[in-house]
Amino acid sequence: MRGTDEATVSYSQFINQIEAGKVASAKLGSDRIIYVLKSEETEDRSKQPKEYITIPVIGDSELPGLLREHKVEFSALPPSNAGWIGTLLSWIVPPLIFVGLWGWLMARSQGGGAAALTVGKSRARIYSEGDTGATFDDVAGVDEAKAELQEIVDFLQHTAKYTRLGAKIPKGVLLVGPPGTGKTLLAKAIATEAGVPFFSISGSEFIELFVGIGASRVRDLFEQAKRQAPCIVFIDELDALGKSRANAGGIIGGNDEREQTLNQLLAEMDGFDTNAGVILIAATNRPEVLDPALLRPGRFDRQIVVDRPDKIGREAILRVHAKNVKLSEEVALDKLAARTPGFAGADLANLVNEATLLAARKNRNAVTVEDFNEAIERVLTGLEKKSRVLNDLEKKTVAYHEVGHAIVGALMPGAGVVEKISIVPRGVAALGYTLQLPEEDRFLMIEDEIRGRIITLLGGRSAEESIFGKVSTGASDDIQKATDLAERFVTLYGMSHKLGPIAFEKIQQQFLEGLTNPRRAVSPKISEEIDLEVKEIIEGAHQIALNILQKNRDLLEETAQRLLEKEILEGEELKEYLKRVQKRQKWKVGF
Ligand code: ADP
Ligand code: MG
Ligand code: ZN
Numbered sequence: 001m002r003g004t005d006e007a008t009v010s011y012s013q014f015i016n017q018i019e020a021g022k023v024a025s026a027k028l029g030s031d032r033i034i035y036v037l038k039s040e041e042t043e044d045r046s047k048q049p050k051e052y053i054t055i056p057v058i059g060d061s062e063l064p065g066l067l068r069e070h071k072v073e074f075s076a077l078p079p080s081n082a083g084w085i086g087t088l089l090s091w092i093v094p095p096l097i098f099v100g101l102w103g104w105l106m107a108r109s110q111g112g113g114a115a116a117l118t119v120g121k122s123r124a125r126i127y128s129e130g131d132t133g134a135t136f137d138d139v140a141g142v143d144e145a146k147a148e149l150q151e152i153v154d155f156l157q158h159t160a161k162y163t164r165l166g167a168k169i170p171k172g173v174l175l176v177g178p179p180g181t182g183k184t185l186l187a188k189a190i191a192t193e194a195g196v197p198f199f200s201i202s203g204s205e206f207i208e209l210f211v212g213i214g215a216s217r218v219r220d221l222f223e224q225a226k227r228q229a230p231c232i233v234f235i236d237e238l239d240a241l242g243k244s245r246a247n248a249g250g251i252i253g254g255n256d257e258r259e260q261t262l263n264q265l266l267a268e269m270d271g272f273d274t275n276a277g278v279i280l281i282a283a284t285n286r287p288e289v290l291d292p293a294l295l296r297p298g299r300f301d302r303q304i305v306v307d308r309p310d311k312i313g314r315e316a317i318l319r320v321h322a323k324n325v326k327l328s329e330e331v332a333l334d335k336l337a338a339r340t341p342g343f344a345g346a347d348l349a350n351l352v353n354e355a356t357l358l359a360a361r362k363n364r365n366a367v368t369v370e371d372f373n374e375a376i377e378r379v380l381t382g383l384e385k386k387s388r389v390l391n392d393l394e395k396k397t398v399a400y401h402e403v404g405h406a407i408v409g410a411l412m413p414g415a416g417v418v419e420k421i422s423i424v425p426r427g428v429a430a431l432g433y434t435l436q437l438p439e440e441d442r443f444l445m446i447e448d449e450i451r452g453r454i455i456t457l458l459g460g461r462s463a464e465e466s467i468f469g470k471v472s473t474g475a476s477d478d479i480q481k482a483t484d485l486a487e488r489f490v491t492l493y494g495m496s497h498k499l500g501p502i503a504f505e506k507i508q509q510q511f512l513e514g515l516t517n518p519r520r521a522v523s524p525k526i527s528e529e530i531d532l533e534v535k536e537i538i539e540g541a542h543q544i545a546l547n548i549l550q551k552n553r554d555l556l557e558e559t560a561q562r563l564l565e566k567e568i569l570e571g572e573e574l575k576e577y578l579k580r581v582q583k584r585q586k587w588k589v590g591f
Contacts, residue, residue: 141314174294177305184236187234200234262294321348359371450493450495
């Protein structure tokens with residue numbers, strides 16, 4: 001029997017062959033499907049038809065998934081009589097109607113939440129104007145982030161006002177902050193405030209559900225968005241998508257799928273006109289793993305920090321979440337805020353809810369302080385695993401430590417201005433921090449400044465020593481940094497007077513980083529001298545830091561107490577404290 005070019009088979013045979021892994025590729029049409037088998041299945045080519053034809057069961061929405069699962073290459077059949085719109089309609093619309101209907105039912109059964117509808121091929125959920133159910137009033141304690149986003153809303157509403165003068169509206173805004181601080185909430189609120197369509201998709205959704213076609217999803221998403229401009233495209237958990245290509249998978253290669261999706265995203269961002277009225281907002285709690293290409297100008301060039309709230313912020317957030325809760329009279333939200341350092345917005349929302357549940361279980365008419373106390377304990381035990389919540393002694397230690405940095409830092413040459421001291425824990429790593437910003441861009445560091453930095457780094461530990469007489473483990477990171485800096489001072493910058501301008505450390509070549517020995521071959525004697533010199537620098541710096549703090553012990557006490565009260569010191573108040581230190585120290589610190 002001679003093989004024909006085509007053979008018509010039943011739909012069920014087609015499905016069986018897919019499941020048996022025999023199908024190589026398929027072309028899907030509205031009225032027929034043409035497919036070919038893998039070559040190893042056709043032992044005798046002459047006896048086998050080249051192509052198989054089957055009549056699809058209209059609306060089998062599982063077929064694309066099945067094809068994907070068995071890695072069958074598939075595409076749409078060029079228009080026959082129904083045309084490709086028909087094809088598209090028959091394959092895309094039935095599942096859409098189903099999902100839409102389902103979404104509608106879900107929304108109804110939940111008493112009318114934001115009705116989410118899957119649009120087109122992209123999984124982005126579109127919310128019609130003002131339908132995200134969140135407004136700026138629902139977000140509290142992150143006023144700076146809110147103010148910056150307000151500006152974005154203004155861009156969307158009054159695009160002409162800006163473009164008239166030739167301004168370029170930002171394309172991408174990146175919300176950065178620890179989990180549960182309200183990034184997703186802010187993005188939803190901005191859509192409501194601006195009254196524009198809001199497309200939302202999460203980075204992990206891309207990866208989990210659409211392996212193999214992530215890039216086309218991105219394209220679809222932007223197609224949709226451009227058609228609906230002005231609008232907002234929100235990508236949550238951008239880090240899942242935008243992980244740095246450099247560390248994606250060793251030296252060569254990496255995660256192909258993610259990389260393609262990421263490249264498509266970058267291409268789309270470059271492709272759309274700045275003033276097209278599409279603003280891309282993304283959120284991440286791991287900015288450090290993002291591909292640097294994402295942060296370049298013209299992409300996510302605006303970054304907005306959404307940090308854990310301070311005491312006043314926490315009170316405001318509690319107020320938002322307690323709005324519809326019956327509180328008994330003696331419940332004071334400011335006191336509650338004082339007792340919950342380190343809680344993010346989501347933790348506070350959780351706290352209010354837990355307390356309310358407890359009260360309800362006890363058949364009370366209102367939520368009492370007792371309920372809140374019990375709820376705090378519950379939330380805390382959950383939190384302790386995730387992030388640090390400090391006890392009183394720890395808090396005190398951190399406060400003195402940070403003020404130590406600030407006071408010493410205020411006296412060092414070229415060290416910049418101490419902008420902010422905080423003892424609101426940030427993640428597992430940092431319990432508190434002192435933010436010191438340079439007054440201008442610096443490209444060179446003078447010897448004195450390096451010594452100044454080392455002294456400032458040791459200021460934290462020195463404060464702990466002079467107040468408590470012992471040090472905590474909290475200073476280890478500072479000591480690490482100070483020692484590194486001192487070593488570079490000697491071995492890389494050649495600044496040591498004893499050892500002279502010899503570089504003992506090789507500049508590392510990026511490609512082989514970690515594979516070479518960073519130190520030049522040196523004699524044991526020189527090696528010992530280097531170690532001694534580093535030790536001397538550190539010890540000298542430590543002495544200076546201790547001296548400064550001893551002289552300013554009263555101010556150290558006073559500032560630390562104030563910091564304990566407020567948790568964050570910044571602005572004029574902080575400046576006042578530091579000015580008092582600077583006035584007292586008439587002599588300039590020299591080395
Ligand atoms: P993120 O995206 O930063 O991880 P979410 O926006 O998902 O955090 O926050 C989760 C929930 O926690 C919100 O829906 C809200 O109820 C509450 N929440 C978080 N931050 C705030 C805030 N700043 N103000 C009010 N509620 C907040
Ligand atoms: Mg989120
Ligand atoms: Zn420190």
